[in-house]
Amino acid sequence: MSDVAVLPQDQADRLVREVVTPEGVVVHVRLAAASARLGALILDLAILIVALMAVGLLTLFAGGHLGRTAGLLALFGLRSFYFSGFELAWNGRTPGKRMTGLRVVNRRGGTLMPAAVIARNLMREVELFLPLSIAISGGAGIATDAWSFAALLIWVCVLAFLPVFNHDRLRAGDMVAGTWVIVEPKPALLPELVSEATGAAYRFTTQQLTVYGVKELQVLEEVLRSPSASRQALECDVAQRIARKIGYPNPEAAALDAGKFLEAFYAAQRRRLEAELAFGRRRRDKYDA
Amino acid sequence: MALHLRSAVFRREREQTWRELEALVERTEKDGVASLDAASLARLPTLYRATLSGLSVARAISLDANLLSYLEALSARAYLSVYGVRERPGALLAAFFAWRLPAAVRGAWKEIALAAAVMLAGVLAAWLLTMRDPGLYDSFVSPGMQGGRNFHATADELRKSLVGHDESVDQLGFFAAWLFSHNAGIGMMSFALGFALGVPTLILTFYNGLMLGAFLALFQSNGLLLPLGGWLSIHGPTELSALVLSAAGGLKLGGAVLFAGREPRLVRLAREGRDAAVVMMGAVLLFLIAGLLEGLGRQLILDTALRYLVGWGVFAALLSYFLWKGPR
Numbered sequence: 197m198s199d200v201a202v203l204p205q206d207q208a209d210r211l212v213r214e215v216v217t218p219e220g221v222v223v224h225v226r227l228a229a230a231s232a233r234l235g236a237l238i239l240d241l242a243i244l245i246v247a248l249m250a251v252g253l254l255t256l257f258a259g260g261h262l263g264r265t266a267g268l269l270a271l272f273g274l275r276s277f278y279f280s281g282f283e284l285a286w287n288g289r290t291p292g293k294r295m296t297g298l299r300v301v302n303r304r305g306g307t308l309m310p311a312a313v314i315a316r317n318l319m320r321e322v323e324l325f326l327p328l329s330i331a332i333s334g335g336a337g338i339a340t341d342a343w344s345f346a347a348l349l350i351w352v353c354v355l356a357f358l359p360v361f362n363h364d365r366l367r368a369g370d371m372v373a374g375t376w377v378i379v380e381p382k383p384a385l386l387p388e389l390v391s392e393a394t395g396a397a398y399r400f401t402t403q404q405l406t407v408y409g410v411k412e413l414q415v416l417e418e419v420l421r422s423p424s425a426s427r428q429a430l431e432c433d434v435a436q437r438i439a440r441k442i443g444y445p446n447p448e449a450a451a452l453d454a455g456k457f458l459e460a461f462y463a464a465q466r467r468r469l470e471a472e473l474a475f476g477r478r479r480r481d482k483y484d485a
Numbered sequence: 486m487a488l489h490l491r492s493a494v495f496r497r498e499r500e501q502t503w504r505e506l507e508a509l510v511e512r513t514e515k516d517g518v519a520s521l522d523a524a525s526l527a528r529l530p531t532l533y534r535a536t537l538s539g540l541s542v543a544r545a546i547s548l549d550a551n552l553l554s555y556l557e558a559l560s561a562r563a564y565l566s567v568y569g570v571r572e573r574p575g576a577l578l579a580a581f582f583a584w585r586l587p588a589a590v591r592g593a594w595k596e597i598a599l600a601a602a603v604m605l606a607g608v609l610a611a612w613l614l615t616m617r618d619p620g621l622y623d624s625f626v627s628p629g630m631q632g633g634r635n636f637h638a639t640a641d642e643l644r645k646s647l648v649g650h651d652e653s654v655d656q657l658g659f660f661a662a663w664l665f666s667h668n669a670g671i672g673m674m675s676f677a678l679g680f681a682l683g684v685p686t687l688i689l690t691f692y693n694g695l696m697l698g699a700f701l702a703l704f705q706s707n708g709l710l711l712p713l714g715g716w717l718s719i720h721g722p723t724e725l726s727a728l729v730l731s732a733a734g735g736l737k738l739g740g741a742v743l744f745a746g747r748e749p750r751l752v753r754l755a756r757e758g759r760d761a762a763v764v765m766m767g768a769v770l771l772f773l774i775a776g777l778l779e780g781l782g783r784q785l786i787l788d789t790a791l792r793y794l795v796g797w798g799v800f801a802a803l804l805s806y807f808l809w810k811g812p813r
Contacts, residue, residue, distance in 0.1 A: 213562070218568070219537050221541055223537075223540075265661075271666070272665070272666035276673065281574060286567070287565065288565075303755070306568065312758075319677050319680065319763055321677035322677040325675070333750045351681060371754050371758070374751075374752075374758065375755075381561045382562070383551070384555065384556075385500070385503065391493075397736045417549065418550070424636070431740050470548055
């Protein structure tokens with residue numbers, strides 16, 4: 197029997213990856229999409245630019261030799277260590293990542309090492325700051341003729357689009373540091389659907405409970421947990437369809453109090469499938485013989 | 486009919502633990518691990534492990550998708566809190582200086598040797614070529630970088646350029662800070678370019694060597710090699726070491742991509758990349774020292790012999806630090 201009996205719905209997702217914790221338990225994380233990464237980067241850049249301008253202005257007005265020296269060092273520190281400083285202090289998050297709910301983690305599941313944070317952000321020199329300075333200055337001072345400018349442009353594009361072309365969404369910095377960026381997992385625990393009293397009014401035969409599998413059960417769970425505004429009509433429809441499908445003797449009665457009927461059916465069906473699970477048999481869906 | 490669902494009973498028994506962990510994790514996410522008191526801090530790993538085992542059990546017995554995804558997410562969040570960057574900054578810095586940095590530099594000796602050799606080749610090439618044909622000087626040192634130091638200048642002007650700077654004494658700190666941030670920026674660029682199989686890094690290193698070589702030729706042809714040596718010595722050995730270290734870090738990246746050996750390429754790159762980052766941090770440090778030596782030392786120490794002594798003394802101290810500090 198596989199130790200993973202059932203996986204959450206989004207497990208089929210292309211961006212979901214397994215991380216094995218040092219305790220040896222597999223935990224699933226979802227990689228951040230390129231668009232989310234871009235959003236976080238834009239936020240961070242905006243913050244960084246505002247901070248640089250603020251420090252720059254302060255330096256200008258502070259005057260005095262000491263003030264200007266400190267200002268220059270602060271500018272250098274901000275520009276070079278904004279990302280790594282925050283990722284070190286906030287456990288793999290910059291302000292932009294925090295706002296968009298992203299986080300840098302070790303690809304192999306261990307501790308996020310400081311050297312890895314430094315390494316992944318040093319690569320921004322060529323991934324971010326070089327393209328930016330080309331965009332601003334048009335490549336002057338870096339590439340002197342058309343050929344070297346073309347080479348530079350290709351190189352910059354390769355780096356910039358690297359995350360889109362590999363399936364782990366790694367940018368060069370992530371490759372160098374052995375990290376990747378994930379979406380912070382945050383689902384909430386909703387109330388249990390099954391209580392002792394659930395379904396006292398309904399009875400289902402073994403025959404009726406062998407129609408559906410785990411997949412259908414979890415779709416039903418989703419229906420039962422959906423927001424109550426849209427639930428009524430949906431429940432009525434689903435109840436009728438289930439009643440017909442399993443050959444419930446009295447479909448009209450089922451539809452009459454659809455919510456109660458579905459809860460009862462959910463409880464009975466889950467009980468049956470979980471009992472089967474205990475014997476090492478897992479019926480994936482209604483087609484699973 | 487009473488429904489004693491095993492999974493529901495299991496959930497009822499464990500839910501308290503999960504909620505407690507969730508509260509702790511939420512606090513660490515918001516305010517950091519340091520915000521937890523001693524009792525909570527001790528509780529965190531226990532709760533984390535209990536929840537992980539709960540996740541394993543739930544996967545085996547429960548079909549409640551919401552419960553499973555909640556446990557999965559809670560475990561992942563707790564795992565990130567428990568295994569994040571945990572060392573305190575002080576301890577981190579102490580370990581960095583005590584052994585991480587020197588060990589990483591020693592581990593990169595091949596790349597350091599290669600970068601130093603390429604730079605030396607640049608120096609020698611430009612030196613010899615410029616001695617033979619002074620017209621080449623302009624192609625090695627771009628006019629913007631010359632600052633009046635070229636073959637049109639008289640020996641006297643060149644000698645003067647070695648003595649002092651136009652900066653008055655109260656500008657020196659700013660000058661040093663400017664030198665540091667400018668040079669460290671070049672070093673970091675050279676490092677990051679190493680990702681392109683090390684080629685741009687080698688070109689940049691060779692080019693830096695060329696500039697130095699042409700410079701040497703210019704002053705030698707005016708009979709000023711000795712004072713130039715003093716002028717360069719005070720910060721040169723440290724600054725060139727920093728450049729070589731940056732390049733060596735970059736070459737480590739390129740080397741890991743090119744020569745992965747038996748490891749998967751990405752695994753090797755990640756391992757080498759972290760060491761390379763440590764080497765690069767060492768280089769930033771050297772750039773800082775070099776900036777201070779050039780910005781302050783060179784303007785305040787005018788005696789050639791003393792310049793040699795200070796510059797090479799600092800270099801010797803750094804060298805012995807990198808060679809012998811920490812466990813080998």
